[in-house]
Amino acid sequence: MLRFAFALLLAATPALAEEMTLEERESFRAEVRAYLLENPEVLVEAMDVLQARQAEAAAMADIQALQGNKDAILASKGDWVGGNLQGDVTVVEFMDYRCTYCRKAYAEVANLVEGDGNIRLVVKELPILGPDSLTSSQFAIAVRMLHGDAAYEATHDALITLRGTPDPETLARLAESLGHDPKAILDKMATPEVAEVIAANHALAQALNITGTPTFVIGNEMLRGYVPEDGMREIVAAARG
Numbered sequence: 001m002l003r004f005a006f007a008l009l010l011a012a013t014p015a016l017a018e019e020m021t022l023e024e025r026e027s028f029r030a031e032v033r034a035y036l037l038e039n040p041e042v043l044v045e046a047m048d049v050l051q052a053r054q055a056e057a058a059a060m061a062d063i064q065a066l067q068g069n070k071d072a073i074l075a076s077k078g079d080w081v082g083g084n085l086q087g088d089v090t091v092v093e094f095m096d097y098r099c100t101y102c103r104k105a106y107a108e109v110a111n112l113v114e115g116d117g118n119i120r121l122v123v124k125e126l127p128i129l130g131p132d133s134l135t136s137s138q139f140a141i142a143v144r145m146l147h148g149d150a151a152y153e154a155t156h157d158a159l160i161t162l163r164g165t166p167d168p169e170t171l172a173r174l175a176e177s178l179g180h181d182p183k184a185i186l187d188k189m190a191t192p193e194v195a196e197v198i199a200a201n202h203a204l205a206q207a208l209n210i211t212g213t214p215t216f217v218i219g220n221e222m223l224r225g226y227v228p229e230d231g232m233r234e235i236v237a238a239a240r241g
Contacts, residue, residue, distance in 0.1 A: 061209075062208075062209075062220075062221070062222045063220050065207060065208050065209065065222075066208070066217060066220060066222065067220075068207075069204060069207055069208065072200070072204050073092055073122075073204065073208075073217055074090055074092070074122065076124075076200065076201075076204075078141070078196070078197035078200060078201070079122050079123060079124050079125075079197075079201075080122075080123045080144060080149055080152045080153065080156070081120065081121065081122050081123075081149075082113070082120075082121045082123070082149075082153060083113040083119045083120050083121035084113075084117060084118050084119060084120055085120060086120070087118045087119045087120035088118050088240060089118065089119050089120070089218065089219065089236050089239050089240055090119070090120040090121075090122060090217075090218075091109070091112075091113070091119055091120070091121050091122070091216060091217075091218050091232075091236070092121075092122040092124060092216065092217040092218075093105075093109065093121070093122070093123055093124065093214055093215075093216055094124045094126040094201070094205060094210055094213055094214060094215040094216075094217075095123060095124070095125070095126060095160075095213050095214050096126055096127050096128055096129050096133045096137075096213040096214075097127070097132075097133060097136035097137065097140075097159045097160055097162070097166075098127075098129045098130070098132050098133045098136065099129060099133075099213045099214065101213070101214055101225065101226040102160065102213050102214045103160055103161070104226055105214050105226050105227070106160045106161070108228065108229035108232070109121070109229075109232070111229055112229055112232050112233060112236070116233075116236065119236065123156065124201050124204070125137040125140060125141060125197065125198060125201055126201050126202065126205055126210070126213055126215075127198065128202075128212075128213060129213075132165060132166050134198070135166045135171070135189075136159050136162075136166045137198055138189040138190075138194050138198070139155070139159065139166065139171050139174075139185065139189055140152060140155050140156055140159055141189075141194045141197050141198070142185045142186075142188035142189045142191075142194055143155040143175075143178075143180065143185055145188060145193060145194065146180070146184060146185060146188055147180060151178065151180065154178055155174070155178060158174055158177075158178070159174075162174075168186060171185070171186065172186070208222065210222075210224065211224075212224060212225065214226060216232070218232075218235050218236060218239050219235075219238075219239035220239075221235060221238075221239070223235070
């Protein structure tokens with residue numbers, strides 16, 4: 001920590017550092033050390049300022065990334081859109097069906113959208129947790145391509161609450177329970193069209209520096225990780241304001 005503080009001081013005064021002799025540097029280092037030992041709160045203040053600047057820089061980077069990828073975030077034809085399609089605030093969720101926190105957020109996001117009545121919800125399939133995640137997303141996207149948005153919504157609800165493994169037998173039973181032909185869906189899952197949707201969402205996630213799920217985009221803010229319903233409601237209100 002003392003070395004860090006000394007480096008900060010020299011970095012702030014590069015001309016002074018260049019002019020110092022070795023003896024002067026040693027003397028200066030001793031004075032800095034003595035001062036910091038007498039005033040350790042200075043280190044805490046310096047770290048707080050550094051962290052605040054880093055957070056501000058990260059937030060600005062997020063805003064720039066969001067603005068640069070606005071159409072892909074808000075208007076991709078590969079994504080399901082629900083809630084109020086003319087809502088004044090859009091909530092975008094990057095999700096994975098096998099993600100514990102996505103499952104935890106599922107009911108709360110549904111409550112938020114239903115209770116608010118003026119939120120447009122975009123769901124982006126981002127399978128990142130292994131083969132079962134990929135299979136689940138392929139199934140959901142295939143259902144949407146074959147049977148439309150209402151069928152996708154019912155499938156999404158079923159997959160996010162599925163307790164078992166999404167193996168072919170389980171998915172076939174799920175398709176039948178929803179009134180669909182299992183073979184048609186299972187065949188569709190392996191097509192380039194389905195793969196393109198998933199690849200596009202992965203590319204977008206990389207551009208936005210998204211490495212985990214759930215991740216939410218609301219206005220100019222990116223929320224990495226689970227956010228309780230009350231927190232989401234406050235962020236939506238701020239986006240409106």
